[in-house]
Amino acid sequence: MEIHEKVSELRISKGISQTFIASKLDITVSGYNMKERGKRPISIKELELIAKTLDVETSYFFENRIHVKCKNGQAVV
Numbered sequence: 076m077e078i079h080e081k082v083s084e085l086r087i088s089k090g091i092s093q094t095f096i097a098s099k100l101d102i103t104v105s106g107y108n109m110k111e112r113g114k115r116p117i118s119i120k121e122l123e124l125i126a127k128t129l130d131v132e133t134s135y136f137f138e139n140r141i142h143v144k145c146k147n148g149q150a151v152v
Contacts, residue, residue, distance in 0.1 A: 078122070078136045079113040085129050086111075099128045 076084075086096060097107035100121055109115040117125070119133075126133040 077113060079111055081136050082125055083111045089129055096125060096128055099124055
C-alpha cells in the first residue's frame with residue numbers, strides 16, 4: 076500500500092475530514108485531496124503534521140516501505 080493510501084485509510088477510519096487535515100497543513104481541500112489520491116507528493120514535513128493530527132508516529136506510514144523518492148533535493152513519499 077502506498078503512503079497516500081495509508082493516509083486516506085487512516086483518516087477515514089478515525090472519522091476525520093479532508094477539510095480538517097487541509098486546514099492543519101494550511102493548504103486547500105482540493106490540494107490535499109490530490110495528495111491523498113497520489114496526484115501530488117506529500118512532503119516529509121506534511122507527513123509529520125498528518126501523523127500528529129491522526130495521532131500516530133510518522134513511521135506508521137513507512138511500514139513495509141523500502142524507499143523514499145527525492146525530487147529537487149526534497150524528500151517526497
